[in-house]
Amino acid sequence: MKKVIAKENLCLNCRLCEVYCKTAHSKSKDPLRAYLNEPELQSRITVCGDNQKSVAVQCRHCDNPKCVEACITGAMQKDPVTGVVTCDAEKCIGCMTCLAVCPFGCIKIGETAVKCDLCQGEEEPACVKNCPNRALVYLEMGGKADA
Numbered sequence: 001m002k003k004v005i006a007k008e009n010l011c012l013n014c015r016l017c018e019v020y021c022k023t024a025h026s027k028s029k030d031p032l033r034a035y036l037n038e039p040e041l042q043s044r045i046t047v048c049g050d051n052q053k054s055v056a057v058q059c060r061h062c063d064n065p066k067c068v069e070a071c072i073t074g075a076m077q078k079d080p081v082t083g084v085v086t087c088d089a090e091k092c093i094g095c096m097t098c099l100a101v102c103p104f105g106c107i108k109i110g111e112t113a114v115k116c117d118l119c120q121g122e123e124e125p126a127c128v129k130n131c132p133n134r135a136l137v138y139l140e141m142g143g144k145a146d147a
Contacts, residue, residue, distance in 0.1 A: 001061065001083035003141045004045075004118070004125055008055035010135035011047065017056050017127035017136060018043035024119050024126035042108050044116040045127045056127065056136055059106040059116035061085045067098035067107060067115075075113065084120065087113045 019031055021043040026034035034041060045058040061078075065085050068076045075091035076098050078084070087098070092112035099107045108114045119125040128136045 001141060002118070002138055003061060004058055004116070004128055005137050005139055005141075006056045006058075007135050007137065008049075008053065010133045011049070011054045011056060012133050012135070013047055013049060013051050013054035014132065015047050016130050016132060017045050018047060020126040020130035021045045021116075024122070040110060042110055042114045044108070044114055046106075046108075056131075057104065057106060058127070059085060060104055061116075061118070066101040066103065067113075070097045070101045072097055084118055085115070086117050086120075087115055 022041050023029060023031045023034045025044065026038050026041055028034055028037065045056050047054050047056050049055055061084055063083075065076070065078055068078050068085060070076075072095060073091045073093055075088045075093075077086055077088060079086070089112045094109055094112050096109055098113050099109055106115055116125070124138045128138045
């Protein structure tokens with residue numbers, strides 16, 4: 001399965017990954033309009049750190065995701081073919097159980113749980129495509145991604 005890998009030594013803390021993630025999941029697909037007209041949208045990636053050392057953090061799409069196991073409504077699902085972990089907003093009740101069990105802190109709660117979906121349907125995720133310093137890469141991974 002392909003996964004987003006963060007190279008903290010290359011991260012400039014510019015947060016463009018956050019901007020373009022939010023834009024990719026917006027109705028307008030325009031950065032300015034997404035921020036002005038869709039304030040409820042959340043980025044599915046978060047840059048942690050400061051200007052000296054920072055790293056982008058997003059869902060690891062774990063082999064045995066604790067969020068899927070803990071979800072009381074079945075909203076969190078792992079696709080058996082692609083390995084992508086997604087949240088079905090129609091089923092999610094915003095109980096925050098998934099957030100509590102995620103070992104990476106990669107789930108956010110709005111009206112429902114929000115997490116990286118690897119920009120399904122696109123060749124590569126928006127965060128990777130728009131990272132000016134190539135601090136994010138989209139690579140085929142073998143092995144475990146669990147905590």
